[in-house]
Amino acid sequence: MPVPALAAATLPRQLLRDDVYQRLRAAIVDGTLEPDEVVRDQDLTAWLGVSRTPVREALLRLQQAGLVTATPGRSTRVASLDARATRDAQAVVAAVHEVAVRAAVAQLTADDLAAMADANRRFSRALRHGDAEAALAADDELHGIPVRAAGNAAVRDVLEQYTPVLRRVERLRFGSLDARGSVRLHDQLIAACTARDPEAAARASTLTWQTLVPLLDRATGGTL
Template identity: 60%
Template sequence: MPVPKRRGFVSRSLLRDDAYRAIRDAIVDGTLAPGERLSDGDLVEWLGVSRTPVREALARLEQAGLVRTKPGRYTIVSPLDVRAARAARSVTAAMHELAVREALPGLSAAELDAMRAANERFADALRRDDVEAAIAADDDFHGVLVTASANAAIRSVLEQFTPMLRRLERLRFSSLSGRRSVAQHERIIALCAAGDAEGAAAATRANWETLEPLLDALPDEP
């Protein structure tokens, strides 16, 4: 397994959540490619931690659909599973809708400004064809409402299912209408500013449904 060149860059006090995020991000950004075998030893050397947090991280990643494990034989980065991604999109859209409804009654002017700033960064990243920055800004945009909802269950569900969708976006971002997403973000902001929870929730669902053409373009697994 070719691991990233930076080794031992994480503190020895790395928690299992940090190990999970480090490996997850490497899968999402394509550093660890679909079908690639993952060695406990290589991951331990790369992260600078013991085998226990690595194994716990791999178990969580399997639940999230990002790795596949055959006990005693191998662990690989999961190939893209379109059916699983469709399910993840449905769950993710529903969670973001719920976040809008729960956040809106107490949404502050500062939080609306944070959404506007994130969308500006998103638009700028698209103009520069910077996929990584665009996805980070999109996360920031939706994250304002998730944080404002103060619902730990929403955050937990999104933590599990969003990485699969971000992986698809990173690999096939050119298939998405990015400019359309900028306009949809603006509509969500306007509806939130007007206090229209149902309208903002519907607009949020429509935004996540822009992934559907991307999923349609990928072959289902046999």
């Protein structure tokens, strides 16, 4: 694995395992670590400035999330963009967000709704500028607000595992104007939440995640 040019600083001891996992996950999602690339413990420890133990623990979590594959006694590789895995992840993420939105509608405050609207404005602006990273950050913030308001730990855990599988593909779309329809769907979601209409909010949420299906098919080489 070619070690990225910018070495990470030594990570806080108490957050070491989670930080190593999050850094490696981000490197896979943003393409720093490419599909099918071999990843070696010694390269990762040099890059992150940590011991092998948190790196190995992170790789195990990444394997469980479907982001790396490991062959016993051989190599660990970044997982390819597998059609079935991405479609399965899309179905799970869409369903879980629907659950979260239904529960969140009655809990969202005026500040929450304003924050969702602001995130969507930043999302739209990032799309216009072809800034995939800013678009992903704004999209994460927008959808994260109802997830937090729902207060369901199981929802958060499931999304933590499966959303990164989709984000690898979404970066391709969020770097262009192809995702402009999501701005409109976000507006519909915010409007339904403002009206305290859980059914309409759930429909808008589901439609938002369903827009990924054609993109997943193109990115993974075909439909299932």
